[in-house]
Structure formats: C-alpha cells, structure tokens
Amino acid sequence: MLSTMQDVPLLISRILAHGSTIHGTSQVITWTGEGEPQRRSFAEIGARAAQLAHALREDLGVRDDHRVATLAWNNAEHVEAYFAIPSMGAVLHTLNLRLPAEQLAWIVNHAADRVVIVNGSLLPLLAPLLPHLKSVEHIVVTGPGDRSALDGAGVPVHEYEELIAGKPDTYDWPELDERTAAAMCYTSGTTGDPKGVVYSHRSIYLHSMQVNMAESMGLTDQDTSLVVVPQFHVNAWGLPHATFMTGVNMLMPDRFLQPAPLAEMIAAERPTHAAAVPTIWQGLLAELTARPRDVSSLTQVTIGGSACPPSLMRAFDALGMRVCHAWGMTETSPLGTVARPPAHAIGTDEEFAYRVTQGRFPAGVEARLTGPGGERLPWDGESAGELEVRGAWIAGAYYNGPDTESLRPADKFSEDGWLKTGDVGTISPDGYLTLTDRAKDVIKSGGEWISSVELENALMSHPEVAEAAVVAVPDDKWGERPLATVVLREGSTADFASLRAFLADEGKIAKWQLPERWTIIESVPKTSVGKFDKKVLRRQYAAGDLDVTRL
Ligand code: AMP
Numbered sequence: 001m002l003s004t005m006q007d008v009p010l011l012i013s014r015i016l017a018h019g020s021t022i023h024g025t026s027q028v029i030t031w032t033g034e035g036e037p038q039r040r041s042f043a044e045i046g047a048r049a050a051q052l053a054h055a056l057r058e059d060l061g062v063r064d065d066h067r068v069a070t071l072a073w074n075n076a077e078h079v080e081a082y083f084a085i086p087s088m089g090a091v092l093h094t095l096n097l098r099l100p101a102e103q104l105a106w107i108v109n110h111a112a113d114r115v116v117i118v119n120g121s122l123l124p125l126l127a128p129l130l131p132h133l134k135s136v137e138h139i140v141v142t143g144p145g146d147r148s149a150l151d152g153a154g155v156p157v158h159e160y161e162e163l164i165a166g167k168p169d170t171y172d173w174p175e176l177d178e179r180t181a182a183a184m185c186y187t188s189g190t191t192g193d194p195k196g197v198v199y200s201h202r203s204i205y206l207h208s209m210q211v212n213m214a215e216s217m218g219l220t221d222q223d224t225s226l227v228v229v230p231q232f233h234v235n236a237w238g239l240p241h242a243t244f245m246t247g248v249n250m251l252m253p254d255r256f257l258q259p260a261p262l263a264e265m266i267a268a269e270r271p272t273h274a275a276a277v278p279t280i281w282q283g284l285l286a287e288l289t290a291r292p293r294d295v296s297s298l299t300q301v302t303i304g305g306s307a308c309p310p311s312l313m314r315a316f317d318a319l320g321m322r323v324c325h326a327w328g329m330t331e332t333s334p335l336g337t338v339a340r341p342p343a344h345a346i347g348t349d350e351e352f353a354y355r356v357t358q359g360r361f362p363a364g365v366e367a368r369l370t371g372p373g374g375e376r377l378p379w380d381g382e383s384a385g386e387l388e389v390r391g392a393w394i395a396g397a398y399y400n401g402p403d404t405e406s407l408r409p410a411d412k413f414s415e416d417g418w419l420k421t422g423d424v425g426t427i428s429p430d431g432y433l434t435l436t437d438r439a440k441d442v443i444k445s446g447g448e449w450i451s452s453v454e455l456e457n458a459l460m461s462h463p464e465v466a467e468a469a470v471v472a473v474p475d476d477k478w479g480e481r482p483l484a485t486v487v488l489r490e491g492s493t494a495d496f497a498s499l500r501a502f503l504a505d506e507g508k509i510a511k512w513q514l515p516e517r518w519t520i521i522e523s524v525p526k527t528s529v530g531k532f533d534k535k536v537l538r539r540q541y542a543a544g545d546l547d548v549t550r551l
Contacts, residue, residue, distance in 0.1 A: 010205035012182055012241065013087035013173035019244030020046025026221055026247040030075040031256050031265050040076045042244065045083070047169035052084040052160075054167040059158075060115055060138045062090050065181055069093040069113035071122050074231050074252040077142040077160060081117050082231070082240050086182035086201065087173045093184045094232040097122055098528035105132040107186050107194055110400070114138070117160065120145020121255055130154060143254075178202035184399060185234055187330045195412075196399030197330050204241055207333040207393040210362050211242035216326075216338050217302060219273055221247030226266065226298070228253060228276035229305070233529050234334040237275055237304070248273075259287035263295070270297035277305035278312060279530040281323075282467065285315055295319065302326055304334070306531045307435065307453050310356045311461040327358035327433060331395040331412075331419055337361055337433050358425070358433040365391040368418070369427055381428035384436055384449065388418040395419060424449075441534055443472040444480045450513045452534075455482055458508050462499060464492035469524045469532045473517060473541050482515040483548065485537055487523055496549055519546045 008014075019026070024043030031037050040048075056062040068085045070092065072078040085092040093111050095104060104125075108116070112135040118126050120143045127149040130136070139153060142160035150157050182201045186194040211217050217239075219225060225248050227239050235241065243250050251271045253262060262284055266274075281303060288295065301316060304326035313323045328334025339359030345351045361367050369377040369385035377383040396417060397407045412420055424442055425435035436442070436451035443450040452470040459468035467487040475481040488494060496518040503509045525536040540546050 009176060009178035010202045011087070011173070011176055011178060012083060012201050012204060015205065015208065015241055015244050016046055016049060016083040016087055017173075019247065020049075023221060023244070023247030026243075026249050028076045028079050028250045028252060029224075029269060030252045031254050031261065033254075033256050033261065037265075037269070038076060042247070045076065045080055048164060049080045049084040049087065050169050050171035051164035051167035052080055053088040053171045053173075055163040056084065056090070056115065057088060058167075059163060060140075062088070062115060064089065065091050066115075067091045067093045067111050067113045067184070068115045068117065069095050069108060069111070070231070071095045071097055071116055071118040071126055072142070072231065073097075073119055073121075073254045074227050074236065075119070075143065075254045076252065077117075077119075078231050079240050079250070079252075082183075082235075083244070086204075088171065089174050089176055089180065091181045091184055091198070094235070096186070096230075096232045096528050097125060101125070101129055103194060105129045107196075108133050109135065110194075111184060111186075111196060115140060117142065119143045119255075120147065123147065123149040126150075127153065176201060178205070183235060185232070185330050197395045198399050199235070199333060199393075203333060203393040204235070204238070206364060207238050207335060208241040208245055210335055210364055210393070211238045212246050213362070215340050215360075215362065216335060217242070217273065217275075217300075217324075219243070219246060219248040221249075223273050224249040224251050224269065224271040226251045226253070226262075226269075226271040226274035228257065228262065228274060228280055230529070233305070234328065234330050237302070237328070237334055239275060259283040260291075263287050263291070263293045266295045266298055267293040272297055273300045273302070274298055275302040275304075277530045278303055278308050279306075279526060281308075281312055281316065285312065285319075286466075288319065295321065300324060304328060305529065307358075307457070308356070309457045309460045310352075311457070313352075313356060323355070325355060325357070325359060327423075327435065329421060329423075331421075332365070332389060332391075333393040335362070335393070336365055336389060336421075339432070342430060354432060357428075358435050360431050361389075361433070364393065365389055367427065367431075367433070369425075370414075370420075379427040379429050379431070381426050381432075381434075384424055384426050386439055387421045387423045387425055387427075387433065387435075388414060389421060390418045441471070443470070443482050445475070445482075445513075446478040448512075450482055452482065455484065455503070455509060455513070455515065456532075458503050459484065459486060459499065462494070462502050464489050464494040465499070467524045469534060469537060470515065471534045471537045471541070473538070481517065482513070483517040483519065483537075483541060483546075484515040485519050485521045485524065485546070487521055496551055500551055516551050517548050518551065519548045521546070 325339040328336040337359035341354035371385045377385040455470040472480040473483045525533040
C-alpha cells in the first residue's frame with residue numbers, strides 16, 4: 001500500500017525560497033578588511049541568485065547539468081552561486097583554492113567545468129591555468145583585485161555585477177527530480193588522483209536538517225555563525241544551506257583568515273557560533289593569549305576536520321567558548337558524528353570524556369566496525385576497527401571514473417554498498433565514536449597498533465609544545481615505530497628526555513608505545529584544508545632530511 005502523503009521533491013530552490021522570504025531580513029555579512037563589512041540580507045541574496053541564474057542561462061548558455069565552478073573565498077557572492085546554480089538545475093563545483101595548480105587543472109578538466117566564477121584576488125592563481133583548462137568557456141570575476149592577469153585569457157571574461165545587472169530578480173526554478181546532482185566536491189586526495197563526490201538536492205536538504213538539529217549545531221535566527229571553514233571544503237560543512245532554513249546570520253571572513261582579523265571580526269560582529277578545523281583555533285588561541293579581545297559572544301565552536309586535541313578544548317573552555325567536536329568527510333556531506341554528551345553525563349566527571357570523542361551518530365547515519373579480517377566488531381568501546389557508514393547523505397560512488405572499478409573502488413566501498421571511511425576507531429555501547437587513527441597512519445609495532453593521534457594529543461597537552469605530529473617509520477626489530485616531530489613554543493627549554501618522561505607520567509602512554517625517535521621541526525606541514533600532512537613528514541624522514549635523535 002502506498003502512503004497518502006504528498007511527494008514534494010526536496011530541492012535547494014525550496015531552501016532558497018524559504019530563507020529569502022521567511023528569513024528575508026537575516027544577513028550575510030562579509031568582512032572587507034577595512035571599514036564597514038558588506039551586509040546583504042537573505043532577501044537580497046535570493047533576488048541576486050535569480051539574476052545570476054538568468055545571466056548564466058541567457059548570456060552564458062548554461063543549461064542541463066552543466067558544471068559551474070567557483071574559485072572563491074567565503075562571501076556573499078559565493079552564497080548566491082551556491083543557490084543559483086543548483087536551483088536552475090546545473091551543478092555547482094567548488095574548487096579548493098589551496099590545491100597545487102596542476103591538481104586544480106586536473107579537477108576542472110575531470111569535472112568538465114564550463115564556467116568559472118572567480119574572486120578578483122584569486123586571478124593570479126587562475127590565469128596561468130587557463131591554457132590547460134579544456135572545457136572552460138567563460139570566466140566571471142567578482143570583488144576587488146587587478147583584472148590584468150586575465151589579459152589575453154582566450155575565453156570571454158565577464159564582470160559579475162555587470163552580468164547580473166538589470167536581470168529579473170525572480171526565476172521560475174524548475175521542478176527537478178530530488179536525486180539530481182546539485183553540487184560536487186573533490187576529496188583532498190592525499191593519495192592517488194582526487195575523487196569527485198556528487199551531492200544531490202535530496203542529500204543536501206536532509207543533511208541541512210540534521211545540521212540544524214539541537215543535537216548537531218542547533219542554531220536559530222538569534223545566532224550569527226562565523227563560517228571559517230571554506231565553502232570549498234565540503235560545502236562549508238553544510239552551513240550555507242542549513243542557515244537558509246533557519247535564518248541564522250552568516251559572518252563570512254572572505255580572504256581574511258589570519259588569527260588577527262578573525263579575532264577582530266569576532267569582537268566587532270559578535271558571532272555566537274563558529275566552525276573551523278583545529279589549526280585555525282590553535283592560531284586564534286595564540287592570538288587571543290597575546291592580545292586579548294572581547295570574544296564573549298562566541299559560546300559555541302564546532303571543531304572537526306581532524307581530531308581536536310583535548311588541551312585545545314580546555315583552553316577554549318577557559319575563555320568561555322564551548323567547543324563541540326564533530327567528525328565527517330567529503331564523502332559524508334560531511335556531518336557524521338557530533339560529540340554532545342548524553343544527559344546523564346552533564347555536570348559529571350564523565351562529561352569531558354564524552355566531549356573529546358568524535359561524537360555520536362545521528363539517526364540518519366548507520367555505522368559498523370570492521371576488523372582486519374573483514375569481521376564485524378562489537379560496540380564495546382574497546383575493539384578497534386575500520387569505520388563503515390551508510391545513509392542518505394553518504395556517498396555511494398565517485399564521479400565519472402574511467403570504469404566501474406574506479407567509481408566504486410573496493411578500498412572505499414564494501415560489496416554491500418557501505419562507505420569504508422579509512423578511519424580506525426572504537427564505538428561505545430551508547431554509540432560514541434573514538435577515532436584512534438587513519439588506517440594509513442596507524443603505527444604497527446610488533447603486531448600491535450599504536451595510535452599516532454593519542455601520542456600527539458598527549459604531547460600537545462605539554463605546556464611547552466605548540467604542535468606535534470607522530471608518524472610511523474620503518475624499524476628492523478618491530479616493523480614500525482613512532483617518530484615524534486615536535487614544534488616547541490618560543491623560549492621553551494624542554495628536551496626530548498623530559499618530553500618522553502611527560503608522556504610516561506601517570507601512565508598517560510604505555511611504556512612500549514613511547515617513541516624513541518624524536519625531532520624538532522619549525523611547523524607541522526599542512527594539507528590544503530589545514531590538516532597535518534603526515535606523508536610529507538614520512539617522505540622527509542625517508543630522505544634523511546630530519547635531524548632525528550634516538551633516546
Ligand atoms: P576530508 O574529506 O578532507 O574532510 O577528510 C576527512 C577525514 O578527516 C576523515 O576521514 C578523518 O580522517 C578526518 N577527520 C575529520 N574530522 C575528524 C575528527 N573530528 N577527528 C579525527 N579525524 C577527523
């Protein structure tokens with residue numbers, strides 16, 4: 001028997017219509033670096049998104065599932081593109097502006113992007129790539145920045161504001177199938193070629209509702225969210241879509257992502273929420289310690305993208321900012337878990353222990369752990385295995401590989417269709433995930449596993465350690481052993497023996513897991529989205545470029 005309910009497709013145009021009317025006075029505030037920030041209401045964003053869609057269709061010939069790429073910071077025009085492109089039926093492709101040029105060109109060609117909307121300040125990055133971009137037919141430039149880099153570009157160049165000026169401010173958005181492609185994002189690809197994940201209208205709609213739940217971010221129109229996580233990093237964790245559902249104001253940092261301007265915009269615009277990877281918060285913490293500002297408005301901070309060191313969480317707690325840890329990946333839209341402690345733990349000693357886990361799975365995400373031999377592991381908080389997930393906003397394949405094998409590689413998807421995350425960890429009986437490592441980062445020492453993340457967190461809780469990364473290095477006797485690479489705070493006199501003693505102290509780390517190889521580095525190499533880039537450290541070690549002391 002079929003239900004008697006209406007079948008209304010879950011479309012991004014519906015999120016836009018809702019946000020720009022019911023929450024028409026909410027704002028996207030873009031930092032400009034000097035003077036007043038740019039303020040644009042959701043109603044204006046809605047009107048301009050319609051104008052952009054007219055311009056793309058009528059002037060640039062975008063139709064069907066044409067890909068329109070953005071190479072842009074977080075700002076109001078980028079939000080307009082977020083809504084206009086999928087709503088008209090085309091596919092938004094957000095490009096990661098921190099990727100090496102070669103990879104960027106590969107990705108544009110793989111996705112066959114026809115139009116690139118680019119911020120003026122990023123033209124020096126785009127211009128040299130143009131001769132290699134086979135599919136690009138139009139460039140649209142927004143915001144400040146010298147245009148001369150595009151002289152002789154070989155393709156038509158348009159000014160965003162001129163292109164949309166005078167276009168109708170409403171659009172008859174098509175009634176699409178909700179499973180149609182809406183947006184795509186390539187994984188940051190630490191190994192092999194980057195892989196494209198294609199989100200549907202339906203997956204984005206359902207994911208946005210989850211982001212808005214009280215057990216996730218739970219924001220309302222009384223909130224302002226400082227969206228530091230880039231719009232090219234898994235759709236800024238879904239915030240632009242989720243905020244249009246609930247009227248949350250968005251504070252966009254544009255290109256001003258350094259700790260000092262971030263601290264200034266928090267003091268000036270008083271956001272209540274912020275979202276970013278741990279490295280951003282490490283930088284902000286140092287800035288606020290050196291030059292305190294009034295950051296009292298910011299009571300909720302979502303940290304994810306890599307493990308949040310407990311020491312960082314405590315430091316922000318002390319400043320009155322409550323950190324909420326979350327886990328996800330490009331393939332999971334990204335919301336996979338959120339670490340809100342259960343009711344019985346609130347106010348007890350257990351509360352912090354829950355907050356430092358990666359968090360609990362929401363109703364829309366099913367999880368299981370798989371052991372090295374493919375066996376299912378229990379949720380006992382002890383058995384560690386690879387995390388596999390399934391759900392309506394989880395990828396089931398990659399985009400347009402040359403063959404089926406590459407669309408659904410066996411190391412990424414199980415035979416029965418679950419996503420293999422490559423993350424190793426445990427799940428407690430009440431559904432809290434604790435990640436101990438990436439499968440490829442775990443240290444396999446004499447048949448036992450050592451968690452590099454656990455060693456890093458313990459090291460980073462030392463008051464004189466600014467950052468630390470631990471990687472597996474080959475060892476004749478044990479197969480692999482940990483190498484500790486440490487960044488000391490200015491003026492620190494700590495030596496390796498004292499750091500090792502600190503790790504051993506109070507049984508923090510089991511004796512057999514203590515690293516015997518140590519090195520001081522200036523900073524931990526980072527990937528394009530600000531995560532520790534351990535393959536660079538492994539390479540440096542293999543090439544003999546690190547000055548390693550053996551204890
Ligand atoms: P990306 O697709 O670039 O967002 O990378 C996803 C990967 O980041 C995950 O598979 C994890 O390895 C890592 N990651 C994300 N969030 C966390 C977290 N809270 N703790 C530990 N690792 C994380």
